[in-house]
Amino acid sequence: MNRHSLRLRLVAGGVIAILIALAVAGGALVVVFERHISRTLAQDLDVHLKQLLAGIDVDPQGKLVLMQTPVDPRFADALSGLYWQVGDDRGQVLRSRSLWDSAMTLPADRLRPGEIHQHEATGPGGQRVLVTERAVSLSADGKPVIVRLAVAEDLARVSAATLAFAKDLATALALLGFVLALATWVQVSVGLRPLVALHRGVADIRAGRIRHLPSSVPTEVHPLVEEVNALIDAQEHEIERSRGRAADLAHGLKTPLAALAADASRLRERGERDIARDIEAVGEAMGRHVDRELARARVRGRARGGAATSASVKPLVGSILATLSRTPEGAQVRFENLVADDLCVSLDRSDLAEVLGNLIENAARHAAGCVRITTDENRPSLVVEDDGEGIEPTHLLRVLERGTRLDERGGAAGLGLAIVQDVLDAYEWELELSKSELGGLKATIAPRSAVPKLPSPSAKESIASSTSPQRA
Structure with missing residues (x-):
């Protein structure tokens, strides 16, 4: 003790x-x-x-x-x-x-x-x-x-x-x-049982199962419960205000970004392709930042105070794959949806779509010919892996940092995996990156208690000496 x-x-x-x-x-x-x-x-x-x-x-x-x-x-x-x-x-x-x-x-x-x-x-x-x-x-x-x-x-x-x-x-x-x-x-x-009940109540609040601590407590503990509930209300009110401000800011930037894209299009028509490409790259980067802030504001509000939710995984994966297969990169990749028909996870459907969409899109962008979506039989999780070049073990931790990219081919602004981590953090899930049996990157998402700690970079170097730098 x-x-x-x-x-x-x-x-x-x-x-x-x-x-x-x-x-x-x-x-x-x-x-x-x-x-x-x-x-x-x-x-x-x-x-x-x-x-x-x-x-x-x-x-x-x-x-x-x-x-x-x-x-x-x-x-x-x-x-x-x-x-x-x-x-x-x-x-x-x-x-x-x-x-x-x-x-x-x-x-x-x-x-x-x-x-x-x-x-x-x-x-x-x-x-x-x-x-x-x-x-x-x-x-x-x-x-x-x-x-x-x-x-x-x-x-x-x-x-x-x-x-x-x-x-x-x-x-x-x-x-x-x-x-x-x-x-x-x-x-x-x-x-001390009332304190144990308070501990469970706070854990339920963090998990989104309840919004306030129960008031049926001993008289000596009741003032503490009232203060905690008041603090929760004040914090939720501040979160709502922050979400509103973030949404206002994001929506306020949408129109200028659209105008910037139109200007880039006109410049391209005039033959100013380099300038147009630079403007489009800046606009896309700003758009990704806006999308990330909107996702973070939406997810944090829902994960903290909303009722318990769950999403059926296989239909959602199928919908994402149907959309990606119509893109130029997705059309060249074979998708394998091996998720169990009855699998459900405790995430909101739109938030899970944000996570899986980023992971599958990232895998399709760098796959040689196959992207596979499965579950880990040993723990509750979802796995997205590809047969691309993979990521060097020493770079696995860096790719989760905001704006970090290990390739320079354009496209995303280095925020995809960071947005995934933001969404997972709100639900106390975690993202693990490792080498796939297919040869490329293996991205595993699971509840934080079910995810083992990543080995140190020095230990990762023994995983595969043939891997080469890939992406974020």
Whole structure:
């Protein structure tokens, strides 16, 4: 996907937002879980402390006595992680078997009777333990004795539970992130569908299938559609004005050209043949330019805004051949119309006649004896080829330029193939020139997507070393 893609940017932004949100949520859930485990641990220690308090007493000699130990069996296992310890203000200490031969180091804070403190401390083996302690006042021989009871549990249990929860949570969040990323892709794709519809609409406008973009679009896109439609209307209006100006100019030149031709005719009658020939050549060149501009104006207006059209090819070719066969050049050539009877192309009939007329006339002018009109079986196209001398490969690209001629025999003003290219450009077709199997030039017209790129001149030089310069 292109890095400038709007879809990629939206999806990437959504995925980044999802990852950040899941990371923050995951960290917060781990903290909440750890605090929950710590609170549960503190509640358990409080229960153990109450059981310890219920079993502690002082005998008449003032000695601490534990009449009942807490019921949890871990207190009897050495270094099990659960400990209790009882001490008084006279230095007596009782402790659980789980402490083995060590004692818990309690903070040097003073507790008032009945007061409960909870804090972290260092247990046996350097363990970090959570301690809950309470001070109580007992009586021995009528004298009060302050007893300090403490219950502790290793915090490694909390860390292990938190780590296990974090691993399970990471798996769940990864799965959730994938689902949300997929949902983001679907959401973006659905949200961008109106733009895809606009793309198809613009393509249909260029192809001449519709004149305006449809107005049934989401509210956010509607202003864009209105502006594009307004732009199309303004452009079509300007095209119509340009066509009108070109037509006015062309028709305005027709009368002077006709007068110029009449003057040339009178000069020829007076014996001024050279001057008459020069004037006729200039008049013919100007006429061809006028015809080209009229064709361009007509074709562009029709191809841009007109309804979809199609033309049946074989009858049109037959009509062109019937006309050319009555000309001096056409009478000397054998025409082969091998176009399929049912072939139709998506060009206006008059525009297709302009294209084929120029190509066939050009082929007849330079053919040795045969002009053949066929179709290419491998792609939708029309092919006009002759058995003349052909064109040197290095000159194939030049002949499409305006006014370019490779022969000096008179006749056309070098605009025939340029007019053909103008008409084809309006319909997004293309003209390809190559060497024919008949020996002359092969001109192929086809939709632009179906025409392969011409090889470079250096590659063309290997096509046929025997070809000689021909025409345009």
